[in-house]
Amino acid sequence: MGEVKAWLPRSLLRLPPGTPIPSVRADGLTAMRLRWEAGRLRRPEPLPATEPAPSLLVLPRSVDPHVHLDKAFTWDRHPNLAGTYAGALKANLQEHTTRTRDDVLKRGHRALELACASGLRALRSHIDSLGPGAACSWEALVELREQWRDRLELQLVALVPIEHWGTTEGEALAERVAAVGGLLGGVLVPPCAGSGVRRSLTALLRLAQRLGCGVDLHIDESDQNPAQGMQQLLSVLEAERQSPAVTCSHASSLGLLPMRRMEAMAERMAAQQLTVVALPLTNGWLLGRQRDATPVLRPLAPIRQLQRAGVCVAIGGDNVADPWYPGGCFDPLALMAASLPLTQLAPWQRLGLAPFSTAAAALMQLDWDGVIAEGAPADLIALEATGWHEALMRPPQRRILIRGRWSL
Ligand SMILES: [Zn+2]
Structure with missing residues (x-):
C-alpha cells in the first residue's frame, strides 16, 4: 500500500x-x-x-529501446579520439577480439544498476554477434537478463553484417538466438545498393519469420546516399507476402532527403508497419563530420515527419562510454534533456513525450x-x-x- x-x-x-x-x-x-x-x-x-x-x-x-550493453564503458581502453564512424568501428573490432564473458558481465551489471536506479524498466540491447567475442557476450547477457528479470526486461538482438544471414553460419546463429528468445539484427549502411543486399535482407526476413523472431536493423546510420538502405528494405518487404515485426534503428540519412521524397518514403514505411528508433546523441557525435569545420547539417531520423505519416518512433540512448560515443549514462531524463536541442521534441506535447515512453513500449511489444x-x-x-x-x-x-x- x-x-x-x-x-x-x-x-x-x-x-x-x-x-x-x-x-x-x-x-x-x-x-x-x-x-x-x-x-x-x-x-x-x-x-x-x-x-x-x-x-x-x-x-x-521508462524504456530504452536501443543500447549496446556488451561494449558499454569500453572507451577508456578503446577510445576513438578522432570521433569518426570509421574510427569507432576500428576500435570496436579491436575491443571485440579481446573481450571475455567476465568483462561483459561486469559492464552489463554496471549498466543495469545505473539503468534501474535511473528509472528504466526495459532495455533492448544489440550484441556484436560475429567474431571471437560473440559467444561469450551472449552467454553473459542472457545470464544478466535472467538475474535482472524481476526488476527489468532485457531484449537481446544479434548484430552482424547483413550478408551473414544468407550463410549457413548465419542460419545456425539465428537458431541459437531464437532458442534464447532474441531478435535478429544487422547493419545496413552505404554502400548498400545492388541485388546482393536484397538477397541478404530476404534471407534475414524469412529466417526471422520462420523462427518467430523480431528484427531490429542498424540502417542508414550515415551522412551519405540518403535512405539507400531503407529503399532496399522497402522493396524487399513490398515483395514479401509475410514479414516479422521490423524496427529500423538510426534511419539518420532519411533526414537528408528532400521533403516530398521523405514524405513518400514515410508513407511506405507506415504501410509496412515499420517502427523507428532515432538515436540523436550518437548521430550528433559521429555523422556529418568535416575536417576543421563545425557541421551544420545534422543527419537524424525525421521524427516528426515519420510521426505524421503514422510511424511509431522512439528515441534510444545507443552508446554509453564506448568507441561510438564517449558520454551517456543510461538515464532516461538525461537522454530527454540531451535530445531537446537536437530533436526539438517538447515533453509537454503528446508526440514529444511518446518517443521516450509509450512509443518505446509499443515498439518493444511490452506487456504494459x-x-x-x-x-x-x-x-x-x-x-x-x-x-x-x-x-x-x-x-x-x-x-x-x-x-x-x-x-x-
Ligand atoms: Zn546501435
Missing part, C-alpha cells in the same frame, strides 16, 4: 469514464493522487484544488503500454521537480517505485 501526490503528464494518464476532468497546466501536467496496492495502481484521482500543490513530478518507469491507469503496474519515477524545467535542467533526485515498493 502506498500513495503519492504528484504532477503527471496528462498524455500518460488514462482515466475511466465519469472521472471529473482534471485541470491541466499549459505544460501538460496535472495534479493527481496515486495509490497502489499489491504492486498495482488503484484508480488515479485528480487532486482537489484545496490540497497544496505537489512537489513531485511522476512518470511511468506505459500509461498510468487503474490496474497498471505501480512502477513509477518520482522526481523532485514541480515542472519540466526542473526535470530537465540537471539529472534530478528521484525515487523509483517497482511493483509498489520504493527501491531507493
